[in-house]
Amino acid sequence: MFDGLDITGHPWLDIALVAIVFALAASVVHRIAMAANSRYARNHPIVARLFSRTHLPGTVVLWSGAFDAVLQMADSSLPNYGVVHEITTLVLIASITWLGVRVVAAIVDALVLFNPANVDDNLHARRVQTQARVLGRIVVVFVVVVGIASALMTFPGVRQIGTSLLASAGVAGLVAGLAARPVLSNLISGMQIALTQPIRIDDVLVVENEWGRVEEIRDAYVVLKLWDERRLIVPLQWFIEHPFQNWTRSSAELIGTVFLWVDFRTALDSLRSELLRICRTSPEWDARVAVLQVTDTSEHAMQVRVLVSSANSDRNFDLRCKVREGLIDFLQREQPDALPRLRASLQSFAPRVAVNEPATARDVASVGG
Numbered sequence: 001m002f003d004g005l006d007i008t009g010h011p012w013l014d015i016a017l018v019a020i021v022f023a024l025a026a027s028v029v030h031r032i033a034m035a036a037n038s039r040y041a042r043n044h045p046i047v048a049r050l051f052s053r054t055h056l057p058g059t060v061v062l063w064s065g066a067f068d069a070v071l072q073m074a075d076s077s078l079p080n081y082g083v084v085h086e087i088t089t090l091v092l093i094a095s096i097t098w099l100g101v102r103v104v105a106a107i108v109d110a111l112v113l114f115n116p117a118n119v120d121d122n123l124h125a126r127r128v129q130t131q132a133r134v135l136g137r138i139v140v141v142f143v144v145v146v147g148i149a150s151a152l153m154t155f156p157g158v159r160q161i162g163t164s165l166l167a168s169a170g171v172a173g174l175v176a177g178l179a180a181r182p183v184l185s186n187l188i189s190g191m192q193i194a195l196t197q198p199i200r201i202d203d204v205l206v207v208e209n210e211w212g213r214v215e216e217i218r219d220a221y222v223v224l225k226l227w228d229e230r231r232l233i234v235p236l237q238w239f240i241e242h243p244f245q246n247w248t249r250s251s252a253e254l255i256g257t258v259f260l261w262v263d264f265r266t267a268l269d270s271l272r273s274e275l276l277r278i279c280r281t282s283p284e285w286d287a288r289v290a291v292l293q294v295t296d297t298s299e300h301a302m303q304v305r306v307l308v309s310s311a312n313s314d315r316n317f318d319l320r321c322k323v324r325e326g327l328i329d330f331l332q333r334e335q336p337d338a339l340p341r342l343r344a345s346l347q348s349f350a351p352r353v354a355v356n357e358p359a360t361a362r363d364v365a366s367v368g369g
Contacts, residue, residue, distance in 0.1 A: 026062040049113070053106035057099040064092040089154050097147030101140050108136035126200040126248075130217060133201065134194035137219050190219060190236050199239060199246060204313045206245035207234060247313050255289055256316040258306040258324045262331065266302075266338035268292070271327065275306060278326040284319035286311050301340040 068088045111132040115125035193199060203214045205224060210232055212224035222239065224232040247254055262271075272292045279285040289309035296303035308323055310316035331338050 020066075026066055049106040049110045050103065053102040053109070054099055057095060057102050060095040061092070061099050064088065064095050068092050086154060090151055093147055093151050093154070097143060097150075100143040100147070104136050104139050104143065108132045126202050127197060129202075130197060130200040131194050134190050134217055138191060138194070141219070190217075192240060193217065193236060198249075200248075203249070204247040204252075206247070207232065252312040253286065253288070253309065254313050254316045255307055255309045256320045258308070258320050258327075259295075260304045260306070260324070260327060261301045261340045262304055263301055263338045263340055266304075266331070266335060268294070268304075270334065271304070271330070274327060274330045275323065278323055279308060279319075282319055282322050284310050284315040284322070286315075300342060 068085075071085055071088055112129050115128040199205060199214055199217070199222065201214055201217065205212060205214060207224060210224070210226055212226035212230075212232055214222060215225040215231070216223040217236075220236060222234045222236060224234060226232055275292050276290055279287075279290045286309055289307050291307040293305050293307075294302050295305040306323055306327070308316070308319050310319050
């Protein structure tokens with residue numbers, strides 16, 4: 001043990017006391033640093049989140065690190081020294097891994113806080129949030145894997161397991177690789193989505209004829225919140241291998257369509273004026289597009305297509321409903337003859353009378369009218 005140090009007469013108690021003194025000193029320094037930076041952290045959300053997230057794991061790292069440092073200076077011939085040293089090292093590795101995970105989470109929270117998505121033009125914010133969340137989870141997985149590997153490397157017997165498997169159990173390694181293929185493919189797909197960003201948090205997607213918003217992007221799947229509050233779970237790899245619609249890929253602005261079938265006698269100029277009136281009185285319209293055109297005809301009626309624009313898909317859906325209802329109401333009030341109708345004409349034909357057959361009195365009466 002330490003030269004000339006004998007406080008309690010028991011070596012392990014002496015080590016514990018010295019470690020406690022070291023840990024208390026480190027804790028005092030830690031608290032002074034926290035207090036000194038508290039005022040600075042008020043105006044810096046990243047620092048504030050970092051302090052709040054890492055306070056507890058940082059304390060555990062200080063205590064376990066102090067005990068490990070004292071143990072390194074102790075006499076290795078003490079009874080059960082190897083077991084205690086192994087446990088202390090594992091606790092220190094676990095606490096450092098915990099601290100690393102909390103640091104990554106604090107950085108992700110700060111980035112999300114700096115880029116709120118509850119604004120009209122939130123394209124940049126959703127891009128940053130998607131990259132931060134997906135890459136943050138990947139970094140967390142990496143930190144945990146490194147922590148577990150470091151813990152296993154402290155056992156001499158475990159170090160040989162990897163070499164033995166590679167040298168003498170190639171088939172087992174192949175089976176393990178095939179079994180882990182879905183996990184690895186989803187992990188790689190997550191990295192691709194984070195970097196290329198075909199989808200982002202709060203994007204509006206149409207997947208398998210289902211309309212919804214991206215609510216979460218997890219490690220292996222994406223959660224879509226559908227319009228009727230259902231949740232659609234889609235694997236990450238699906239978005240790499242299949243086509244889908246993204247209504248907010250480059251902008252949240254959207255142009256919607258409304259189709260009406262009307263009679264050929266419809267006054268289109270009046271219908272266009274009513275469309276503009278409806279759009280100008282609707283807060284959902286963004287004053288970009290309001291167009292009415294005849295796009296198709298049939299033997300009975302003509303098809304009118306209306307294009308209207310809005311700042312996002314939710315507003316556009318409401319605007320389309322307002323335009324559809326307003327135009328139908330206008331036609332019912334102002335142009336009832338413009339509603340689609342089926343035209344038919346009735347014709348009467350005289351019965352045929354055979355040339356070589358004498359006409360009866362009934363046939364003559366019928367022809368005469």
